[in-house]
Amino acid sequence: MKIERLSIDTLRELSAAIKRPSYEPASITSGIVHFGVGNFHRAHQAVYCDTLLNQGETKWGITGISMRSPGMRDNLTPQNYLYTLASLGEATSYRIIGAIQNILVAAESPQSVIDVVADNQTQLVTTTITEKGYYLTSGQIDLSNIDIAQDLKSLNVPQTTYGYLAAALIKRCTNQSSPLTILCCDNMHAGGEHLLSGVQILLERHSPETLSWVKANVVFSSSMVDRVTPATNQQLKDQVAEQLGVFDAAPVAAEPFIQWIIENRFAGVRPPFDRAGALFVDDIAPYERIKLRFLNAGHSILAALGYLAGDQFIHEALRRPRLARFAEQALKLNVMPVTPVPEDVSGETYIDQVLTRFRNGNLPYAVLQVGTDSSQKIQQRLLPTIDDALNHGEDSSYLAFVLSAWVCFIRKALLSDDLNDPMLDAFAEVISKNDSDDVERFLKLAGADKFSFFSDAYFMASVQQFHRNINEVGIEQAIDTFFNT
The missing domain is CATH 3.40.50.720 (NAD(P)-binding Rossmann-like Domain)
Incomplete structure (x- = not known):
């Protein structure tokens, strides 16, 4: 019937x-x-x-x-x-x-x-x-x-x-x-x-x-x-x-x-x-900022890490202890120190609530859905925070690792025909040149060269090193190495 x-x-x-x-x-x-x-x-x-x-x-x-x-x-x-x-x-x-x-x-x-x-x-x-x-x-x-x-x-x-x-x-x-x-x-x-x-x-x-x-x-x-x-x-x-x-x-x-x-x-x-x-x-700016830097950035971080680990959904990525620990500490140790929050908000509590929401297994949010248009999203969600961390002398190591993981995500998604991004053709052209060191080129296509961290030799060298390590041992082992150094 x-x-x-x-x-x-x-x-x-x-x-x-x-x-x-x-x-x-x-x-x-x-x-x-x-x-x-x-x-x-x-x-x-x-x-x-x-x-x-x-x-x-x-x-x-x-x-x-x-x-x-x-x-x-x-x-x-x-x-x-x-x-x-x-x-x-x-x-x-x-x-x-x-x-x-x-x-x-x-x-x-x-x-x-x-x-x-x-x-x-x-x-x-x-x-x-x-x-x-x-x-x-x-x-x-x-x-x-x-x-x-x-x-x-x-x-x-x-x-x-x-x-x-x-x-x-x-x-x-x-x-x-x-x-x-x-x-x-x-x-x-x-x-x-x-x-x-x-x-x-x-x-x-x-x-x-x-x-x-x-x-x-x-x-x-x-x-x-x-x-x-x-x-x-x-x-x-x-x-x-x-x-x-x-x-x-x-x-x-x-x-x-x-x-x-x-x-x-x-x-x-x-x-x-x-x-x-x-x-x-x-004044909405402080509320916008914590949403972009804690929730949206957290989503983008887990999308890249989860995809590299072979997960389909965000909540699956958070079931991996290494990925969950990394995402939490990236937000609390690198992002929170350089992100002013409104007086009625606790940054640490906000981050905990965000991760709890992401763990909702009844809400299957695909890593590739979050990763859509990521070359545009990271310009709002991640790159300004890196400049703030460097300008204030705060730790930026987690953020350097995230950038390296994002580059790996772009390459893997493109080669697997999974990438949905307005810069797809430009990324493909970089890959076609068979240049093993595509970090700076990919980041430049995402507008990173407009930020001061792109000219920071020490920071960019750490991004390159993390990128090599992810390619050599995989995302979870690379995170283990990150925690142990």
């Missing part, structure tokens, strides 16, 4: 144990436009919005924007944009999320995207477009990138999120629309400033007269987001179908932990996300 599909019509068939929306979809308006309708957004920001909608705050529905792929739109449209959130703790709980009201595919209908951002009903624009969606090179927007270059030529069919925002702001200015807040929800330090920078570059080229209106009516803010959210696989789909009794083409899983810290800078109406558990703060 063919199983029915999750939809408004089948909600009533669900077990009473399944939490579902208490609001009528027809009563919801979309005050939020979100770029990047992937798993993280659906397990994080959309959940906060769903909570508000359940509280009667009916204007905070979401119009999602997929830049190129129609996949999420095609999966969710037959379900009235409903989907299941599986919270994977000691026991699994299930919740139907209904915050997304519509999904537009920018590549198919660019003007529709511009129009919805420009619509006076839109009060907030948010982004989860990953690091590569910001087109950064050494912290600056890469104006030579083909997509950025195209948007600099014309905004008729934007190629980037910056382009869509700029085109929509031109229209909002022309219409003298209501104020707008644009909020970065990516793992980016000062992400709001990057969004502002990209939009400003394009407006200076295409509509300088809009800039003064933007300055008076638009705020670009940052936030710190946190929730481990693995990729959806067939096992999750089968598990959800068994529990719900209906088929969901796009369920999402996440850990029970969820956190959203938002810079308290808004133009016009501020959604009451604090009523859904978010925290508004005046």
Whole structure:
């Protein structure tokens, strides 16, 4: 017998144990436009919005924007944009999320995207477009990138999120629309400033007269987001179908932990996300920093070490005593001494909580998923910390080992056809030259030459030595050697 599909019509068939929306979809308006309708957004920001909608705050529905792929739109449209959130703790709980009201595919209908951002009903624009969606090179927007270059030529069919925002702001200015807040929800330090920078570059080229209106009516803010959210696989789909009794083409899983810290800078109406558990703060930088340097860096460290050890998932890597000890000590002995933390946070406790979350065996977070785009991620997560350690005379030996392991990860993943990275072709070219010493070349491709440690002879010599040792004896034996010297 063919199983029915999750939809408004089948909600009533669900077990009473399944939490579902208490609001009528027809009563919801979309005050939020979100770029990047992937798993993280659906397990994080959309959940906060769903909570508000359940509280009667009916204007905070979401119009999602997929830049190129129609996949999420095609999966969710037959379900009235409903989907299941599986919270994977000691026991699994299930919740139907209904915050997304519509999904537009920018590549198919660019003007529709511009129009919805420009619509006076839109009060907030948010982004989860990953690091590569910001087109950064050494912290600056890469104006030579083909997509950025195209948007600099014309905004008729934007190629980037910056382009869509700029085109929509031109229209909002022309219409003298209501104020707008644009909020970065990516793992980016000062992400709001990057969004502002990209939009400003394009407006200076295409509509300088809009800039003064933007300055008076638009705020670009940052936030710190946190929730481990693995990729959806067939096992999750089968598990959800068994529990719900209906088929969901796009369920999402996440850990029970969820956190959203938002810079308290808004133009016009501020959604009451604090009523859904978010925290508004005046200075978000310290919270961003500890998230990047403890959680995100810890994830990247374990992804590289775990892949080299032959593990598929992060929690498997932490079952190896050497890898677990190394990751903990790297964070506590090298990262924590040069990372100021907010007054209400204990750095050591934060790190312990992070590692406990990573050990959640019910949350299979693939090392290769974490390792995706790592040449971009380490520019935020690891490289600035190395400079801080050297500048303050603190120990940097663990970080040197991590860099060497990252180089080994890139080479092994590339040769195994596992690498997903925007610099893949450039890494492949280095390997094709059969140069056994690819450390500096790989690191340079990841932007390391823009940091002072790259010119520190002693530090780079230690990276080279660790690299040779990993290649000679393998990652676990190399860690043993590291601990014993």
